[in-house]
Amino acid sequence: MIKVIQADITTLSVDAIVNAANTTLLGGGGVDGAIHRAAGPELLAACRKIGGCPTGEARITPGFKLPAKWVIHTVGPVWHGGDRNEPTLLANCYRNSLELALKNGAKTIAFPGISTGVYGYPKDQAAKIAVIVMREYENKFDEIICCCFSGGDKALYEKVLAED
Ligand code: AR6
Secondary structure, three states, X not given: OEXXXXXXXXXXXXXXXXXXXXXXXXXXXXXXXXXXXXXXXXHHHHHHHHOOOOOOOEEEEEOOOOOOOEEEEXXXXXXXXXXXXXXXXXXXXXXXXHHHHHHOOOOEEEEOOOOOOOOOOOHHHHHHHHHHHHHHHHHHOOEEEEEEOOHHHHHHHHHHHHHO
């Protein structure tokens, strides 16, 4: 089932949380910064060993000090207006993250709105893509959580799910 909640993703006791990372995997601001702060320095060391991740792909590390067992790092596209393959790349982020979660036995997974912060992806279009891919995997998980940072984002996901 797909669930929508408003929360700080670093507080969730799920099998896997997804990080909106950049291609270096070496941390940054937004949700990436929050996850690295909460997981502790071992996360950065683990990411360094991976050596980066192309846009649309995903990589997995332990959650270290987080309540979540795994962190799945995916790199969303930077929004350039929509004609640079952004929708496909964003869908790839969700699909590759869910595939990696399945491979590692995760039954519960939480996503932030990949690319919808500093990467500038329009939130309504991004939520529609997220929900389309989540629907494809819904039956393979106990819970797929849309973890919204703001009340406005939560309302948006609820609307998209209701229309879906
Ligand atoms: N819990 C849940 N959601 C959050 C949290 C949190 N603690 N903090 C922010 N969000 P962003 P991007 C939401 O900018 O656009 C980093 O520097 C936020 O409201 O974190 O993919 C990376 O290193 C927004 O909806 O990620 C990259 O360089 C969503 O998370 C770059 O930012 C994503 O916002 C990635 O940009």
